[in-house]
Amino acid sequence: MDEASSRIAEVTQASTAGFFAQCYELFDLPPLGSLIKCRDGENEILAVTCNASTSSLEPGRRPIARGKTELTEEDVFRSNPQLKQLLKSEFEGVVLGHSFNNEYYHYLPPRPVKLHSFVYLCTTDEIAEFSRSLEFLSLLTSARTDIPSEELVAACIRFISACHADPSTFTAAAGKKLAQIFVDDYPKLRTILLRLKL
Amino acid sequence: MNQKDSTKLGVVVSGSLSQGILARLDSNTSVEDITVGHLVTIQGNTRRFFGMINDISLETSDPGILLTPPEAGEEFLASVLRGTTTYGTMQIVPYLTLGSDESLIEGPQPVKSIPSHFSPVYLASETDIELVFGKEGSKNFFIGNPLDMEVKLCLDLPEFVTRSNGVFGKSGTGKTFLTRMLLIGILQTDAAVNLVFDMHSEYGWMGTREKASPVKGLKQLFASRVSVFTLDEKSSQERRVSTDFVVHLGYDEIEPADIELLRQTLNLTDQAVSATYQMRQRFGQKWIEKALALESDGETEDVLKSLNIHEATFQNLIRGLNVICRLPFTSPHVETRAVDKVLEYLQSGKHVVLEFGRYRDITAYILVANLLTRRIYSRYRENTEKAMAENRPRPKPLVITIEEAHKFLNPAVAGQTIFGTIAREMRKYNTTLLVIDQRPSGIDEEVMSQLGTKITCLLDSEKDIDSVLAGMSGKSGLKSVIAKLSAKQQALVFGHAVPMPVAFRPRDYGSAESYEQFGKMPAVSDSQDLEDLW
Ligand SMILES: Nc1ncnc2c1ncn2[C@@H]1O[C@H](COP(=O)(O)OP(=O)(O)O)[C@@H](O)[C@H]1O
Ligand SMILES: [Mg+2]
Numbered sequence: 126m127d128e129a130s131s132r133i134a135e136v137t138q139a140s141t142a143g144f145f146a147q148c149y150e151l152f153d154l155p156p157l158g159s160l161i162k163c164r165d166g167e168n169e170i171l172a173v174t175c176n177a178s179t180s181s182l183e184p185g186r187r188p189i190a191r192g193k194t195e196l197t198e199e200d201v202f203r204s205n206p207q208l209k210q211l212l213k214s215e216f217e218g219v220v221l222g223h224s225f226n227n228e229y230y231h232y233l234p235p236r237p238v239k240l241h242s243f244v245y246l247c248t249t250d251e252i253a254e255f256s257r258s259l260e261f262l263s264l265l266t267s268a269r270t271d272i273p274s275e276e277l278v279a280a281c282i283r284f285i286s287a288c289h290a291d292p293s294t295f296t297a298a299a300g301k302k303l304a305q306i307f308v309d310d311y312p313k314l315r316t317i318l319l320r321l322k323l
Numbered sequence: 324m325n326q327k328d329s330t331k332l333g334v335v336v337s338g339s340l341s342q343g344i345l346a347r348l349d350s351n352t353s354v355e356d357i358t359v360g361h362l363v364t365i366q367g368n369t370r371r372f373f374g375m376i377n378d379i380s381l382e383t384s385d386p387g388i389l390l391t392p393p394e395a396g397e398e399f400l401a402s403v404l405r406g407t408t409t410y411g412t413m414q415i416v417p418y419l420t421l422g423s424d425e426s427l428i429e430g431p432q433p434v435k436s437i438p439s440h441f442s443p444v445y446l447a448s449e450t451d452i453e454l455v456f457g458k459e460g461s462k463n464f465f466i467g468n469p470l471d472m473e474v475k476l477c478l479d480l481p482e483f484v485t486r487s488n489g490v491f492g493k494s495g496t497g498k499t500f501l502t503r504m505l506l507i508g509i510l511q512t513d514a515a516v517n518l519v520f521d522m523h524s525e526y527g528w529m530g531t532r533e534k535a536s537p538v539k540g541l542k543q544l545f546a547s548r549v550s551v552f553t554l555d556e557k558s559s560q561e562r563r564v565s566t567d568f569v570v571h572l573g574y575d576e577i578e579p580a581d582i583e584l585l586r587q588t589l590n591l592t593d594q595a596v597s598a599t600y601q602m603r604q605r606f607g608q609k610w611i612e613k614a615l616a617l618e619s620d621g622e623t624e625d626v627l628k629s630l631n632i633h634e635a636t637f638q639n640l641i642r643g644l645n646v647i648c649r650l651p652f653t654s655p656h657v658e659t660r661a662v663d664k665v666l667e668y669l670q671s672g673k674h675v676v677l678e679f680g681r682y683r684d685i686t687a688y689i690l691v692a693n694l695l696t697r698r699i700y701s702r703y704r705e706n707t708e709k710a711m712a713e714n715r716p717r718p719k720p721l722v723i724t725i726e727e728a729h730k731f732l733n734p735a736v737a738g739q740t741i742f743g744t745i746a747r748e749m750r751k752y753n754t755t756l757l758v759i760d761q762r763p764s765g766i767d768e769e770v771m772s773q774l775g776t777k778i779t780c781l782l783d784s785e786k787d788i789d790s791v792l793a794g795m796s797g798k799s800g801l802k803s804v805i806a807k808l809s810a811k812q813q814a815l816v817f818g819h820a821v822p823m824p825v826a827f828r829p830r831d832y833g834s835a836e837s838y839e840q841f842g843k844m845p846a847v848s849d850s851q852d853l854e855d856l857w
Binding site for chain 2: 296300309322
């Protein structure tokens with residue numbers, strides 16, 4: 126993946142624990158639970174995507190249904206080219222860690238990402254490297270999101286496991302780690318684990 | 324479980340010296356692989372601890388799991404929970420430590436402390452076992468393997484025979500096989516000379532084996548060092564036993580004390596027992612013969628009156644004496660006394676097995692064992708006292724093996740019998756007992772507590788287990804170990820001659836290979852033993 130094609134979005138709101146980003150292409154949203162990164166000089170901040178949405182650019186104005194007479198959904202956009210200018214695709218990134226001097230740290234970076242930072246998709250190698258330590262699970266599981274956090278955790282583990290040479294081993298290890306994190310919350314642990322497969 | 328030198332099982336999480344150590348199993352240790360009775364080492368900061376696993380349990384950190392446990396098909400959930408939210412723990416009784424200054428020189432010491440939190444727990448390795456129980460050698464006799472281990476477990480037999488010992492277990496659990504092995508060990512290590520009252524004729528020549536051909540007896544392995552005495556010549560001949568002496572008892576060898584022990588089996592009243600003493604006083608050595616003669620005599624009434632014995636008591640006594648006199652190996656008088664013959668053999672260093680042939684009823688066994696032991700013991704005692712007074716070496720230790728020990732050592736008689744005396748006097752006169760019993764609860768408590776080393780096979784009655792463990796520390800733990808031994812050829816040894824309790828599988832006996840191993844006399848090898856010889 127080259128630099129340009131992996132650059133998918135731009136930060137529009139940032140805080141220590143996470144950020145909002147708007148996609149350059151409408152609907153070109155990274156999948157739930159995938160890993161993205163922003164640069165800060167030499168260093169990077171890694172995050173997991175969640176709460177993706179596509180909505181009207183103008184707050185308070187909702188698009189109206191236009192497809193009654195169209196044959197396909199694509200035809201709706203073809204007949205109304207202005208729509209692409211009125212809509213935006215956005216998502217939220219929950220920070221899972223950062224790199225400093227080429228090393229990954231699985232805790233919050235000293236500063237949030239800068240506004241208008243570019244958002245890139247992480248490569249398979251980066252993801253595998255970052256998730257060699259399962260410590261990132263503690264930020265992941267404590268994320269406060271609009272969607273149920275069990276969903277985010279499960280999606281993220283599914284996504285990361287696919288980047289490992291042996292996905293089952295990774296998933297099994299992550300499961301054990303989750304069991305430690307949720308020692309006193311069996312229902313939550315159970316919900317997550319039932320969304321994973323070896 | 325495989326026996327690598329460092330099989331880590333878990334870490335210490337809590338415990339106390341009195342209650343034992345609780346360790347949590349590592350998530351990759353399957354609780355199913357942990358067995359009670361396994362020996363473990365715990366690596367503390369400054370010292371190492373040796374202990375035994377005596378309980379295993381399943382725990383969960385979240386009671387919610389009990390409400391909605393993983394269902395069929397939720398294998399991944401189950402596999403994650405295993406070892407994390409749900410986990411195994413093991414209870415360990417620590418017995419020994421190694422690592423403090425004195426133990427470096429003296430070897431493992433009894434525990435006085437416990438390992439700190441999170442000390443790793445390992446399965447004991449072969450080197451650990453050798454360190455604690457010693458290597459096979461001229462004194463250390465190889466008795467079997469610790470459960471699930473290859474290493475040889477050894478017992479210091481010269482130390483073993485300094486106290487009276489016991490072999491217990493339900494019927495068919497391997498007591499006889501175990502005892503035979505100990506007798507061979509005592510012979511091989513030259514720790515003592517044996518006198519075996521062989522009720523079922525299975526030690527001297529040919530022993531029975533369940534569902535298989537008979538096994539060899541001691542004399543077949545050590546022809547020149549073992550002699551077989553028999554009470555039943557006919558049975559011995561039929562079994563083609565090469566016997567050394569046929570035992571007959573003269574009535575005139577029987578003393579009132581011998582009768583007293585038979586009170587129960589002969590159904591004698593208390594009065595009848597005390598009458599024996601009066602008769603002995605009145606009639607002298609031939610009292611039995613004379614008492615029996617009285618019956619047909621006209622003067623009976625006068626004699627009884629003068630002795631103040633009731634007619635009913637007399638009849639009761641006569642019935643009892645008749646039982647004895649009907650035993651085919653008794654007669655009014657015999658020329659060569661068995662006692663002298665046994666002593667002669669023992670003193671020349673020969674081991675004596677006395678087989679009972681068909682006379683397995685308990686009257687014969689108690690009568691003969693008690694009568695011979697009383698005389699032999701008093702002779703041994705004289706010899707020992709004389710040797711001590713004259714500053715000569717004491718006679719070689721004597722180990723007397725008796726079966727059905729509760730008949731001799733039950734609370735009603737233990738106070739009076741010679742066996743009770745020997746058990747209590749310990750090593751004083753170089754004579755000790757090896758008692759074999761399937762119902763240890765029938766044995767007097769005090770005698771049980773005097774036994775130095777106890778080896779017990781499976782026992783399932785609570786009472787029996789309690790009596791075997793009486794006075795042991797960490798009793799409740801050992802209880803579960805004894806109750807979980809397998810039904811054959813597994814035993815727990817603890818007490819005087821072993822530094823800590825250990826469950827083991829006794830050596831196999833009965834194959835050609837085993838005879839070769841057991842039949843060998845070990846060469847004196849280690850330099851230390853050479854020094855001992857000097
Ligand atoms: N060490 C052993 N080697 C071989 N077989 C054994 C051993 N211990 C026990 N057995 C088997 O178990 C059976 C019962 O053992 P035994 O010693 O006669 O029991 P007990 O004397 O307790 O009634 C034996 O006949 C034999 O088949
Ligand atoms: Mg037996």
